[in-house]
Amino acid sequence: MSWISSSVMGRKGVAHGKPGKTHQLTEEAQGQYYYVYGPYEKPVLRIEPGDIVAAETRDAFGGAIKTTADLPSKVLNFPYVNPQNGPIYVEGAEKGDVLAVHIHSVLPRGPQPAGTTALIPEFGGLVGTAQTAMLNKPLPELVKKMNVTTEGVVFSDRITLPYEPFIGTLGVSPEIEAVLSLQPDYWGGNMDLPDVAPGAVVYFPVQTKGAYLFLGDCHGRQGDGELCGVAVEIPAVATVQVDLIKQWSIPGVRLETESMIMSVGSARPMEDAARMAYRDLIRWMEADYNFTESEAYFLATQAGRLRVGNMVDPKYTVGASMLKTYIA
DSSP: OGGGGGGGGHHBTTTTTTOOOOOEEEEEHSSOSSSOOOSSOOSSSOOOOOOOOEEOOOOOTTTTSSSSTTOHHHHHOOTSSSEEEEEEEETOOOTTTTEEEEEEEEEEOSSSSOEEEEEOOSTTTOOOOOSSOOSOOOOOOOEEEEOTTTEEEEEEEOOOOOOOOOEEEEOOOOOOOOOOOEETTEEEOOOOOTTSSEEEEOEOOOOSOOOOOOEEEEEEEEOTTTTHHHHHOHHHOEEEEEEEESSSSOOOOOEESSSEEEEEEEESSSHHHHHHHHHHHHHHHHHHHOHHHHHHHHHHHHEEEEEEBBSSSSSSEEEEEEEGGGGG
C-alpha cells in the first residue's frame, strides 16, 4: 500500500488521495503564461479535488536563451521571467482550507541542450545585488547550456550529475496582492526548494476562492542555496495531483514525503526564515504528533534538519524537517 494513504492528504483530503480525472495543460491550452501570482486572471483550467494535471512548463527564461551567445541582459525583458502555468481553479477551495499538491513527475521536454544556467549581473549569492549594494563590479555575464535527460545532467565532459528534478515555483494566489512569480512567501511561490520534488506532497494555505494554483520554473537539479541564482533551468512536463483539505489551518507552506515532514519559511535575513520554519515544525509536532512544546523543541535541536532552498531571491527560503521514524 502506498504511503499516501497515511499522509495528511490521504487521511484528510476530500478525495483521500485517490486520483481523479487527468487534464493536459499544454502550451496551446495555457496560452498566455503569467509572471504574477494573484486572483485577478481568468483560470485556464477548473479541476475537482483528486484531479491530475500534466502541465507543459517553460523554463525560467521562457525559452529565450537558446545558445551560450544569448546573454540574459540582451534577450530577457526583466521582470518578465519565471513564467507560470495557471491559474488553476480548484472546485470547493475556500479561504481557510489547505491545498495539497502531490508531485508525480517532472520530465524534461524540448530540444537539447535543454538545461540552462547563467551568471547574471548583480544577481546571485556571492555578488553585490540591488538588495546588497556593493562597489565591486559585477562578474562577467556567462551562459552555460547542458544536455538534460532522466539519465543525468551533463555538466561537462568530466562530470554528469544525477537528474534530481523539482518544481522551483509552486503555490496559490494571495487573497488580494498581485505578487511577482520571483517572490516566495506563505503562499509558496519561488521557493526553489529541492524537496518540492516527485513523491512529495506540498501543502498551501488557501487564501482565495478556488485557490488559484500556479506552477513553473522546473529544475533538472540544484545545490543547496541556488548559489549563483540560476539552477539547471529546464522546460518540463510537470504532473501533479491536487487535493483539498478542509478544517486544517496552517500559517505557511508544509511538505511531506514518505520519510519526513517539513515546514517552510521564507524571509530575509536567512535566520528569520529558519526560525519561521522551525517554529512551525514544532507547532506541527505538537498538534499532530503528541509532543509538548518543550519536547518538540528538544527533539528539533537534536534531530532537526535544515534545507536551504534559495539564498538569492527577494526572500530566502529554508525548510526545517523531522524524520517520521522519530515522531510516528
